[in-house]
Amino acid sequence: MRLLAVGNGKSVHVIGRVEAMGRRGHAVRLLTEIPGEKANQLTPPPRAKAPQILRYLWRMLRTQPADAVHVHYAAGYGAWLAGACGRAPLVVSVMGGDILADEQMGQNVLERWLTRSLLRRADLVTSKSAELTNHLTRIGVAPQRILPLVWGVDETLFRRRDATALRTRMGLAPTARVVLSPRALRPFYNIHVIVDAFAAMATASPDAVLVITEYQADADYREMLRRRIESAGLADRVHFVGKVEIDEMADYYSLAEMVVSIPASDGIPQSLLEALACGVPVILSDLQCYHEWVADGVSALMIAIETADLAAAMARLLEDGRLRTGLAAAGLEVIAKGGGLEANLDRLDAALSRLPRGMGRSPSLAVLVGVMILMMARALAARLPFLRQ
Structure with a gap:
């Protein structure tokens, strides 16, 4: 099947899904307004302005050969235009922050309307949790068009590994006991609470170290955390390790005795499934x-x-080895019962095969106008900063 994917070209989740579908024999191209380093991406010309980007996305959505358009994350110009252009079948995979806007992204009224319009026009919407499914039905998505699908984790990539080389490279002692924070380095994920909790138990656990990954790092937030760590006298026990590539994450999970993830709102994050698959509490x-x-x-x-x-x-967890072992074993069972990537892709392929082909619909002029208004409002706000306050 020819699939035109739409999403963030720098997102590890989007890239992972696109590549997984490609390995299944689908011919997949990724249309993105945020180019990444991976090949087979359709991207606007370098240094294109917003109007040029919109025209490019619209042209590709209308003319690129595809048996289905698959939007990954239901917010952004590419996603909204995919809903407006009338191509069908249209598949949308929601991730959490795109539709739980009040809790995570703070989308404005127009952005929320555009996302809801996209979802209501979709032929199939995949949802990672019952909470997301309930939210989708509340905003008008018919239950029969919702496919519960967690996507899952690639068990050939995420499994327990020997992390000795990583431990040596990081300069950690053989006795060091690692607490890992794998989420984005942003205030929403409460990394400061993790730092403060680590400081509170550090004296009683002198071998414990905290490892913080820096995916989508907020520079000001990172600097605040560094100051807090230094004032607690823990600079030598807290390690910021930069953005970790997806094929290296299993090493970090395998290095850790526990993973900590404490946002105030979430879908079902890949990091949870990855940690469970690697046998980490x-x-x-x-x-x-x-x-x-x-x-x-x-x-x-x-x-x-x-x-x-x-x-x-x-x-x-540091004190109770039996608890760590039990949680790790139960986590592996969770993955075996439905958290694997291939089982989830089987269900997606089956759903895609049932979608009618060639049943396009008329473009939505209202959505097009909404996207253009949003583009102009963002351009004006960039010139007049007080409008963003």
């Missing part, structure tokens, strides 16, 4: 969506987003 914020996959005290530990609660959970 996970500490999570107590969100309803997580309960669909893991059970507190059985396959993960769930906590309130508070420094004391997290510090106690980290100390408990």
Whole structure:
């Protein structure tokens, strides 16, 4: 099948999905307004202005040969134009922040309307959790067009590895016990709470070290964390490791004795499935969506987003080897029962094969006008900063 994917060309999740579909024999091209380094991407001309980018995206969406258009993340110019252009079948995979806008992205009224218009015009919408599915139905997506699909984790890539080489490269002692924060380095993911909790339990656990990845790093936030770490006297026990490539992440999971992920809102993050597949115990914020996959005290530990609660959970895991072993084993069972990539792709392929071909619809003039208004508003705000306040 010829698939025209639409999404962020720098997103590890989008690239991973596109490549996975390609390995299944689909001819996939990625249309993106944010070019990455991977090949087979359709991108606007370098240094193109917003109007040129929109024209390019529109032309590709209308003319690129494809049996289906598949939008990854239901927000952004490419996504909204894919909904407006009338190509069918149209598939949209929501990720969480695109539709839980009030909690994560703070989209304005027009942006939310554009996202909802896209979803209502889609022939198939994939959803990673029951919480996202419920939200989709509330905004008008028919239940029969929603496919529960977590996407899953590539078990050939994410599995327990020998992390000795990584430990040596990082200069960690053989006795160092690693706490890993794998989420984006942004305030939303409460990395500061992780740092404060680590500081609270560091004296009682002198071999513990904290490793923080820097995906989508917010420079100001990172600097604030560094100052906080230095004031706590922990600069030699907290390691910022930059952006870690996806094929190296299993080494970091395998290095860790636990993974900590405590956002205030979420879908089902790939990092959770990756950690479980690598046999690492996970500490999570107590969100309803997580309960669909893991059970507190059985396959993960769930906590309130508070420094004391997290510090106690980290100390408990470091002290209780039997608990660590039990959580790791239960996590592997979770992946075996439905968290693997190939099983999820089988379900997606089956759903794609059932979609009618060649049943296009008329372009949406209202959505086109909305996108152009948004483009002009953003350009004006860039020139007049007080409009962004």
